[in-house]
Amino acid sequence: MSKPIELRPDETFVVNVGPQHPATHGVLRVKMRMDGEYIVEAETVIGYIHRMHEKMGELKTYPQFLMNLSRMDYLGAMGYCHGHVLCVEKAAGIEVPERAEYIRVIMVELNRIASHLFWFGAFVMDLGGFSPLMYALQDREYILDMMESVTGSRLTYCYFRFGGLYNDIDDEFIAAARRFIPRMRKSMAKYEKLVTGNVIFRKRLEGNAFLSKEVCRKYGASSAVARGSGINFDVRKNEPYSVYPEFNFDIPVFHECDSLARYNVRMAEIEQSLRIVEQALDKLPDGPIMPAKAPKIIKPNAGDYYQAVETARGSFGVRLVSDGGKTPYRLKLRSPTYSNMHLFDETCTGMMIMDALAFMGSLDLVIPEIDR
Amino acid sequence: MGAYFSEIFQGLWSLFVGLGITFKEFFKPVVTMPYPYETIEMPARYRGHVELIEDEEGKPKCIVCMACQRACPSDCITLDGEKPEGSKKKVLTSYQLDFTRCSLCGSCVEACNFDALTFSKEYNLASTRKEDFYFDLLKRLEDRNS
Numbered sequence: 117m118s119k120p121i122e123l124r125p126d127e128t129f130v131v132n133v134g135p136q137h138p139a140t141h142g143v144l145r146v147k148m149r150m151d152g153e154y155i156v157e158a159e160t161v162i163g164y165i166h167r168m169h170e171k172m173g174e175l176k177t178y179p180q181f182l183m184n185l186s187r188m189d190y191l192g193a194m195g196y197c198h199g200h201v202l203c204v205e206k207a208a209g210i211e212v213p214e215r216a217e218y219i220r221v222i223m224v225e226l227n228r229i230a231s232h233l234f235w236f237g238a239f240v241m242d243l244g245g246f247s248p249l250m251y252a253l254q255d256r257e258y259i260l261d262m263m264e265s266v267t268g269s270r271l272t273y274c275y276f277r278f279g280g281l282y283n284d285i286d287d288e289f290i291a292a293a294r295r296f297i298p299r300m301r302k303s304m305a306k307y308e309k310l311v312t313g314n315v316i317f318r319k320r321l322e323g324n325a326f327l328s329k330e331v332c333r334k335y336g337a338s339s340a341v342a343r344g345s346g347i348n349f350d351v352r353k354n355e356p357y358s359v360y361p362e363f364n365f366d367i368p369v370f371h372e373c374d375s376l377a378r379y380n381v382r383m384a385e386i387e388q389s390l391r392i393v394e395q396a397l398d399k400l401p402d403g404p405i406m407p408a409k410a411p412k413i414i415k416p417n418a419g420d421y422y423q424a425v426e427t428a429r430g431s432f433g434v435r436l437v438s439d440g441g442k443t444p445y446r447l448k449l450r451s452p453t454y455s456n457m458h459l460f461d462e463t464c465t466g467m468m469i470m471d472a473l474a475f476m477g478s479l480d481l482v483i484p485e486i487d488r
Numbered sequence: 489m490g491a492y493f494s495e496i497f498q499g500l501w502s503l504f505v506g507l508g509i510t511f512k513e514f515f516k517p518v519v520t521m522p523y524p525y526e527t528i529e530m531p532a533r534y535r536g537h538v539e540l541i542e543d544e545e546g547k548p549k550c551i552v553c554m555a556c557q558r559a560c561p562s563d564c565i566t567l568d569g570e571k572p573e574g575s576k577k578k579v580l581t582s583y584q585l586d587f588t589r590c591s592l593c594g595s596c597v598e599a600c601n602f603d604a605l606t607f608s609k610e611y612n613l614a615s616t617r618k619e620d621f622y623f624d625l626l627k628r629l630e631d632r633n634s
Contacts, residue, residue, distance in 0.1 A: 180561035268594070
């Protein structure tokens with residue numbers, strides 16, 4: 117008979133969370149060296165869903181690569197397409213009609229709400245509450261239905277074009293969006309009561325995973341991760357692009373640096389996005405959605421171009437190096453989640469595994485977007 | 489001691505608030521659909537796989553200009569045509585769509601200058617065989633007409 121295993125008092129063991137694990141929301145793997153329930157050391161392993169988007173960008177022509185962007189982040193695809201089209205338009209000197217830019221902003225903001233709603237549901241489910249997910253998905257469904265009626269698909273939109281849009285929005289969409297805004301505000305009050313005000317939820321997140329400003333800066337964090345730590349940075353305000361300067365909206369910033377602060381930032385952002393959509397619908401100008409002389413073949417002048425946008429997950433950047441040909445010489449996609457995720461290794465040392473998973477949820481990771 | 493009881497009370501209160509909201513939702517109308525017994529109609533702009541459009545005589549409008557094939561980012565379109573004797577225009581003889589590689593971006597429909605391609609409304613396309621996704625669009629058009 118074999119002898120029972122005897123553990124030394126300082127013995128540690130390794131737990132592999134993922135690549136297929138419900139808490140990692142995708143194919144992220146975290147190698148955790150554990151001392152009982154406490155994490156001694158953690159290492160995130162990525163690359164399980166690497167699809168060579170940057171290389172594809174170099175091989176395909178500009179219009180052919182356009183639909184790849186919405187495959188990066190399946191929850192907030194519009195923002196990524198926006199960054200790419202803005203960068204190529206800047207490089208090729210294409211003028212965008214005002215109406216098209218307004219519709220782009222409406223779509224991006226609605227998509228941001230949809231993305232935050234999904235995160236909200238999944239995050240609360242990570243912590244053990246199931247019914248908020250169902251309510252959040254129901255609200256998200258209204259947005260997806262609206263999007264589908266205009267763009268033709270529910271997640272991977274491929275709606276923006278260089279110079280404008282694929283097709284125009286109709287009165288039905290505008291009416292649906294106007295109906296959606298008060299409905300969403302009502303739902304937000306419900307979430308406030310059901311989740312934000314819940315004592316168990318608050319106790320779980322208050323003081324969980326303290327992220328200092330320095331750590332956020334060191335890793336280049338953006339979105340709610342940085343704004344929950346008191347860094348007032350939002351590309352829409354700091355480096356304004358598109359028609360954002362014409363809208364009146366605030367950037368929610370919280371200084372508590374814990375998971376609850378990150379949660380609060382995203383919930384407040386939903387309200388701000390609703391405000392932007394409301395104003396954009398009021399101000400929506402008439403006119404064409406594509407420029408009169410939209411070039412068929414895109415050939416930007418040789419040069420180095422960069423465009424950053426604020427997506428649901430943070431500051432997304434496209435760097436385009438063109439040699440004047442039909443395909444880019446180099447296309448670098450700066451993914452916000454990649455920076456946000458790398459905080460995890462350092463911060464979760466010494467935490468209990470359940471707290472670390474709550475922390476991971478508060479980072480809002482979308483793995484295909486990290487791996488690209 | 490007072491803090492201890494107030495915490496218990498707060499916890500219970502949170503629980504009842506939550507239960508109250510779920511109870512109210514219980515009486516709201518059903519939003520889900522018992523698929524596959526009921527299905528929803530796809531919106532007019534829904535992007536399914538591509539389909540050929542016919543002219544008044546029931547022949548495909550396609551003139552084999554190859555614009556769709558060039559626009560496709562994934563090389564999933566293969567088409568061929570020939571010039572019948574005494575005619576100036578090319579006539580489509582085969583149009584193969586490899587749906588296994590298609591990502592439904594719609595570049596082909598946009599590239600078509602002759603209004604010869606459209607999106608179908610089909611979405612129930614599950615199969616266990618790869619061969620089921622190699623579509624012969626010309627044959628589909630003939631089947632539709634017969």
